[in-house]
Amino acid sequence: MKVAILSGSVYGAAEEVARRAVELLNAAGFEAWHKAGASLAEVQAQAPEALLAVTSTTGMGELPGNLQGFYYETRDVFPAWSGKPFAVLALGDSSYDTFCGGGELMRELFAELGMREALPMLRLDASESVTPEDDAEPWLGELIAALRA
Numbered sequence: 001m002k003v004a005i006l007s008g009s010v011y012g013a014a015e016e017v018a019r020r021a022v023e024l025l026n027a028a029g030f031e032a033w034h035k036a037g038a039s040l041a042e043v044q045a046q047a048p049e050a051l052l053a054v055t056s057t058t059g060m061g062e063l064p065g066n067l068q069g070f071y072y073e074t075r076d077v078f079p080a081w082s083g084k085p086f087a088v089l090a091l092g093d094s095s096y097d098t099f100c101g102g103g104e105l106m107r108e109l110f111a112e113l114g115m116r117e118a119l120p121m122l123r124l125d126a127s128e129s130v131t132p133e134d135d136a137e138p139w140l141g142e143l144i145a146a147l148r149a
C-alpha cells in the first residue's frame, strides 16, 4: 500500500518523526513517500492509498508554514479522496490552550473530504518529552496494523 506522509514543522521535530514513520512503514512492507513542503499536485502524483499527516503547531493553534500550502490547496481543490484512510500525528505543547491545534486542522480537513480516520490522532506533548520520534513508535505500530486490516 502506498502511503503519502505530509509533514509540517518549524524547528524540525515533526520532520524527524515523519522520517521515522517512513522507516517503520517501509520496514513493514508499505511504500511510504514523504516530502517536506509537498504541494497537493505532488501528493496526487503519488496516487496514495492512505495519508499520514505529521504536524506540529505554531502561533496560536496554527499549522507550520510548510504545511499551509497543502492545507489551503486541498481545501480549494477538494480532491476525490473520499473513503481513503488517514491518520494524524500531532506534536504540540500542553502549556498552550490550543494544544495540537495544527493536528486538529488536518483532521477536520481530511474529515471534510470524507476520508476515514484509521486510528485516533496521537498528541505528543513537548512539555513532557524531548524524543517524539521514539514516543511515536507504538502508535506507528498501531497504524501499520490498522492499515493492514
Ligand SMILES: Cc1cc2nc3c(=O)[nH]c(=O)nc-3n(C[C@H](O)[C@H](O)[C@H](O)COP(=O)(O)O)c2cc1C
Pocket: 008, 009, 010, 011, 012, 013, 014, 015, 055, 056, 057, 058, 059, 060, 061, 062, 064, 091, 092, 093, 094, 096, 097, 098, 099, 100, 101, 126
Ligand atoms: C512560537 C511557538 C508557538 C507554539 N504554539 C503552539 C500551540 O499553539 N499549540 C501547541 O500545542 N503547541 C505550540 N507550540 C509547541 C510546538 O508545536 C512544539 O514544541 C513542537 O514539538 C515543535 O515541533 P517542530 O520542531 O516540528 O516545529 C508552539 C511553539 C512555539 C515555539
